[in-house]
Amino acid sequence: MLVPKISPSQTLGPALKRALGLLPSVLYTDASEANVAGEPAVWAQVSASDDVQALLNSGLSVAVIGADDDDLAHVGGFDRARLALRYASASEDDSDLSTITRAATVGINRAGAVILDLTAQQISAATDSVDVEAQGPPPLAALVRAAERQVIGANGPVRVLVELSGSSEGWTLGLLSRVGSAGASAVVDAGILGVGDDCTGRLELGAALVAACGLSSDRTDGLVTTVVVDEQRACLGVAYSNGASLAAALASGDGVYWSRKRGLWHKGLTSGATQTLVGVSVDCDADALCFRVRQQSPGFCHRQTNSCFGPAAGLARLAQTVADRRLNAPEGSYTRRLFDDSALLRAKIVEEAGELADATDPADVAFEAADLLYFAMVKCAAHGVSLADVERSLDRKHLKVIRRPGDAKPGAIPAEPKAPTPAAAIPEVSRTSIQNAGIRAALPGEKIALRVYSADELSESERDALLQRPLVDSQEIMRRVRPIVDAVRARGDAAVLELTAKFDGAQMDSVVVRAPFNVPELPDSVRAAIDQAYANVRCFHAAQLPADSAVETMPGVTCRRFSRAIERVGLYVPGGTAVLPSSALMLGVPAQVAGCREIVLATPPRPDGSIVPEVLYVAHKVGATAIVKAGGAQAIAAMAYGTESVPKVDKICGPGNQYVTAAKMLAQNDSDAMVSIDMPAGPSEILVVADATSNPAYVASDLLSQAEHGPDSQAVLLAVGLSAAQMAAIEAEIDTQAARLPRVDIVRQSVPKGFCLCVSSMADALAFSNAYAPEHLILQTDSASDYVKDIVNAGSVFVGHYSPESCGDYASGTNHTLPTYGYSKMYSGVNTATFLKHITSQELTRDGLANIAQTVMTLAEVEELEAHRNAVAIRLKDL
Template sequence: MLVPKIASSAAPAPALQRAIGLLPTALFADPQLACDASGAGHTAAWAGVESLSAVAAALDSGVSVAVLPATQLPADGCGSIDAARIALRYTAADIRAQGLRSVLEAAQTTGIQHAAAVVLELSPTQLDDATACAAGEASPLAQLVRAAGSRLVGASGPVRVLVDLVGDAGAGAWTLDALERVAAVGADAVVAAEQLALDADATPTQLPLAAAFVAASGLVSDRPDGLFTTVVVDEQRVCLGVVYSSAASIAAALGEGQGVYWSRKRGLWHKGLTSGATQTLLGVSVDCDSDVLCFRVSQSGAGFCHHSTRTCFGPAAGISRLAHTVAERRDSAPEGSYTGRLFSDAALLRAKLLEEASELADASEHADVAFEAADLLYFAMVKCAAHGVTLADVERSLDRKHLKVTRRPGNAKPQYVSAAAAPAPVRTSILSADIRPALPGEQTRMRVFADGELSAAERAALIQRPIIDSGEIMRRVRPIVDAVRANGDAAVLELTEKFDRVRLDRVVVRAPFDVPELAPAVRAAIDQAYANVRAFHAAQLDGPLSIETMPGVKCSRFSRAIERVGLYVPGGSAVLPSSALMLGVPAQVAGCREIVLATPPRPDGSIVPEVLYVAHKVGATAIVKAGGAQAIAAMAYGTETVPKVDKICGPGNQYVTAAKMLAQNDTAAMVAIDMPAGPSEVLVVADATSNPAYVASDLLSQAEHGPDSQVVLLTVGLDDAQVAAIEAQVHEQAERLPRVDVVRQSIPKSYCLRMATMRDAMAFSNAYAPEHLILHNDRAADCVDAVVNAGSVFVGPYSPESCGDYASGTNHTLPTYGFSRMYSGVNTATFLKHITAQELTREGLANIGPTVMALAEVEELEAHRNAVAIRLRDM
């Protein structure tokens, strides 16, 4: 490893000093220089001290390792000072007086026993002697390195050996060959800063910094092209991705202080130069085997990955994600952001910090401590961001505190001691317990709460759905949408091969379709479901409306089908003809001229036969063999073969939903969508008349959809034994399901809320606004009038959700995530637009004209007033 040495009398130029600060270790002539460097950079600053009495002060000032003359080492070592913080220097004078081999033996037998490193001052001639090998023997320096490497110093790893090349007149003249010889035996090279220069500035007497770094690191490559594998990490050492470096790219990176790498296709690659996702270089290091580089960077823009994610392995998580989100909110908080409010209200932020610190101090249970600590970290990060303090700044402060060896007593201030003596009682949220999947053999059960025991905040938390990081999803989806918009069919084919692993020769299948052969029972079931769904949706068609609002003024409204609609049917390995029915039948009933159905192909490139049969029955004009965001983009913008549609309907995962939202908000697409979407959900109301087995079956029919399914049970007047009977049925039925592993994850996240009255239950249901509402209670039909918010209601013990999902006639494409407060499920009107018309007679214009002119004058729209006045004058 290259260790630059900086003397107080020869400070390097600013650009070189910045580049030196990127290396893992630097050696300074005195502690003050080291202290300044450790406060401003990321390097581990070592500093020379003259005596043992100066060590503690140097370490407290921020020095990582104090370099002590070996002659100052007491016989019993450094006492209370951690050996990992000491390096012993064997000076040129020591070596001249005692001889090279004698000093190396002393370093091996005594030095490495009491220090984390030994520093040898060697002249060029002594370096030649130290690295010379007798026949069949390791060189003296190699023997010392081997002995040092066999001794570990705590968490600091093995003892290090550093060679500081000096001459009679001061700094020795290192060569790249000498650096490589030292690296070959595993030692580090201490090189005076004045002998180093940035590659472009190097003189004949200086070493290019990058070349010296490569040589002193012993960096090797096992690749035919000689490139070095490079791991890129952020400030918290979270891996962003893996790239490659060359000697030229390392020189550019150190010289510019930026993430610069070597692209196997394009050559020198300045990361983010075109996308804006640039990297500020914070540090460069080499792994223990000298075959992998690590670049520590500060990443800007959307992220490191070309898919616009933070890392090539997915989005950031934990504290890193929190810090990133808080910084975003500081710069541009969305409307209604609580974090944005904290930034603008310092008093509120201070109060929340004190509140959360108190709650953490009083928490005692494992789950409660984790819950309250997370809250305090959030408010602490907002406080930091408000003052321009980053998570990296906090970590640097922690590292500097860790370097101190002199400890203060750490007693609390008097005002906090008195406050802690009698802590105010803090109510721990009953919602804060750990939620974990049920284990095989363990009972799968919901959380159970009593409505009367909940605070207003806890009640609101039960209604709130899990927060979805839509920003991260949008960043992943946007490049897909852009690719399809720019490259059409070629992009759809490429993305289908990438995501669905199916290579297609064409994207679209046009009607008439080859109707597949289906099992008679399946065909009959689809036909029956089709008939019921069509009958219900045909009944929703309304005739034209006409009314004379005043004599001579006739107003009318009539409907027309949306001409071109796109229907997204999830699938691939799954078989979902029901979704094709629920979307295709109302579009057919409405009279849409062009019905385009998109569904992922099967592994052989074919379409699911049952879906193909439904497409035939509903009169689809084309089938797009694609799924995901690329299918949505193809229908929204159109391609060479995919017809552009005017409205897109249908369920899908979060990427499909994000693509629909992007397309809807893009005026270039000019496309509408049915509704936003989230995970599927059900709310069941049960009382003493309910059959526990029926209730459990309805809960499980929703829970098996996925780990994020939302399942809620409201019980009215049930005692502990009756609730336990439902829980037992949930577990018993779940264990027989093929998707039991999914249920073991979703059910523990769900909850049972015990309500006092049916009125309370309906009020909670309306606040929750479920996708599916199942009324299992006595006289269930009487409760329908109380329903204000729900996607679809299932009334009574013989109305399971499954019937609405498949064949009763109602639609199963419903608003989730609480959107039933303002959206309807898919219906015939979804595929219609209503047009109004008016026809005024001469008498009608005479009657209404003065009113129109008066209002136009108020709004100072003279042309509006004149359009009436000119006609009235003719009358």
């Protein structure tokens, strides 16, 4: 990518200033001059005298500091993704960049970006092709790959940028192309860039952008696909660009494209549907552009609609409607009335806010939130505030690092004086006093950390409290689930369709898709990954098929045991915040191996009513006979009782949230359903045993791999004899890796609910682990395999430094549907036997009956069951 650098002394023309504001990021050499109110992400060079925290809090995206600055304390206390380290080569003789790239490789572990200050000769040397087999990749490309291996967060992987040392005027399109081909970004002085007619002796901005990004096309006409989106990033349509149209767009600040029929196409010049260009970006593969625009009426499409892909939805649609009502309200419009009566609008906002605050049922919360958003958007429109303005305010708030306490204003919460609790009435420790009391999520900018306890300092009751999981109000959950189950039992498909529209936002005409499925095309890499995982999981589960057994218990008496597949099974594959084809594999493969005649898979549909392609492909591979397009309790009820289109099953397996679990428990306990389940389930959990041989980065990554599942996920670390420095290293890795995760908001909630228990020996660690009975147990020690024999309770064990839990989740072969909440003390994870039942038989010869007859008749007489005795006696008489 191209990152323009702006210095205080520069005088930039208005056209160039506007064009630079369209790029994703800009760099200011003086932090005090940085304009943080614009669209681009703003980077700025800072020094020890700058109040970096205040700058970041005001909206600065990234602070740039020299890597040779020994005092980095003044840039601490915030997300490291917002720090960039600048490295300068020690000498121009360092043509192969070995010195600077070694230093920067360390830097990518400390910051979100590294900037290399290089000469033109060093750039050329760093990007020249070499014999990779003999010498390894070019240093710059190697550094980029090292950066890309870092944990990806909201800002993407660690970035590598290159700045030209000495005079920036030395930049050429060829040098920019070299940097781009290595995967790095180029920092270019804005003074050497130009747009429109102001390009004499300068690099034209569009051409520089194309070169620095390595923008290319695989089309024969060389045109680049350009996705056009509005300010909310909703797609309006697709157009094409080339160097000429991109230069014209940047120069004019309008939507300008290249028409395959008309050539240069200035959108809207004849129809009036012009576009103000808001942003320009390049996709990750550098073969497509994205134009973010402010679209004028009647819209982008030639059919005079806003989008070529149908009307807007949700908040975007609401914002459009409210804006239209302000100008062209029909007779009797309630929205128009609100515009004209500010007192009524205020009263409705206060009223709806109170109703939302009091709502508890999920459906009611959604309903009341929608009402409040409507009145809030009317308020915004009345004051000339657009949805884009609101989103920009949210983005600026996201950048803040100084957090207010967030307490309610006086009077917002009614004061309730409380009498002090007598000391005698306080128990020594309650079940939740250690696990839950006073625990809150880590705020953005705060350290994300486990609570730490020492086993030597805990009382027996405190240790027992750590063994407990968070309390769940099962009665309240059952109260919510039972009406859903009853509705599906009574009204079948109609209830499932209504509930799916309510909870998943999908309007559908049918509930079930039956085999054979219309499997969409998947990327080759995804298909290959699923195929490999399928092969491994099938190999492991096929080995579990039991052999029939037979034994002659006494002469003439032969007893046998043989297995048969459960005929009809239901597999629940969760949806929600993640796509889970792995769960479809882990449930479908053992059912297929067992030989189940009917495999019904249930999964929440996407908003358009379709099924996630990856899940659909897995369903095809495992031989599913039907897919139920529903999630939650309604899907469980449909499979348990059957509907007009959903086949009734004999057993239901699969993970889910607390409502899914409650529905499974209800169905299992209802004799009308005649259905069994695999196991009860709770939130995901992991327990890692680590000693001095453990790698802190590995330990942190394993803990976070489960913590990101949900706010109630449990992450537990048993630290065996670790020093203070070793503990600090693990804590630092947890915070650093967590901050870069896309699901960091979930991790901020779940990690503080977990804990680290410091123990003195492996024996103590394993004793606690067996008592805790974790879903996933990881032994991170050099001698891990020696301790497997001591494991009594665990869902699945991951042995050694190179056995991350993720492998078991996806592809090693073992199953990832495991008992949680301590249930591994009495339940196994899903396996081939889950889908089998075992039948016994006995066959007696004449001699066999004669040999055993007296024993049977005597016991029948003791129990006074004469018919039992007679069934033997009547045969014995014939013998």
